[in-house]
Amino acid sequence: MSHPTLNQYTAVKFSRIYGLGAARGDLVVTNDDVAGPIDSSDEWIRQRTGIIERRRASRDLSLMDMAVDASNQAISAAGIDPSEIGAVLFSTITHPHQTPSAAALLADKIGANPAPAFDISAACAGYCYGIAQADALVRSGMAKYVLVVGGEKLSDFIDPTDRTISFLLGDGAGAAIVGPSDTPGISPTVWGSDGSHWDAVGMSASLLELRDGTTEWPTLRQEGQTVFRWAVWEMAKVAKQALEAAGVQASDLAALVTHQANMRIIDELAKQLKLPDTVVVARDIVHTGNTSAASVPLAMHALLKSGEVKSGGLALQIGFGAGLAFGAQVVVMP
16 A cells, blocks of 8 residues: 555665755844843853844744745755655744644645654754754655754744843754765764753743733743853763764864854863864854754854865764753764
């Protein structure tokens, strides 16, 4: 018995990223624009975070608009037809509907029906979670090509007066096509979670509290010091484990692409890994801000577009955030 979504591909030994796409918010928001409500300054924000400006989406630019744009770019860069996509994975925490999934609508909008499609709720680790699952789907023969999207419109969930996280946040979407490879292109993923810090980053209230009228619109909050310490010390261990799983040394890397959480975290991770000067460290946060699930693909796309790193080089990518969730793998730059 045949079925339109029954995938009968051959299992393969390796997978790789074929192409990337990127879309950022259409508004440039400076530190001066966000400093007033938090009683801060451009200088303080730069020193604490490394951010000069962040990109946010105007009211008429939706999360789905950015995801479609990034996805179409990735499909074009990969040189495949959308009908060849065997699964669509959308990592996001800002899809405005509990159900149905953003992924199902995205699959339809890019011409990938009737591919299976589902959302991944792993916040800033979401894209790396998606790459891990895409790698497994391709190698097992469940799909030939998989679209992985990390996308957020975080500005929909910002309290301008919040000093813990809101001034960091931006909007955007990054997309990747993963497919079969004759040589290793995605290493084994090191991933996990630490629910003992479940509430260190997250929403100020639940939808049930909103329904009951006991809270206003839920917005994003974090325990800054808890997250900073966890990200620096625990993620350095995860990064080293990912290098070991890939069978490479830090000196073999062309780039380090971490979640763009905060420049101090990025710099400390690079220091802990003892990276040589030959390794380019992604610092997309300076002009894009923290875009949660979108930050790793946006940062990698920026490195390739600028020519700072070349196609074929090795990159260690690592996402970490709310949950607390984390994921890391070494990939060949598309």
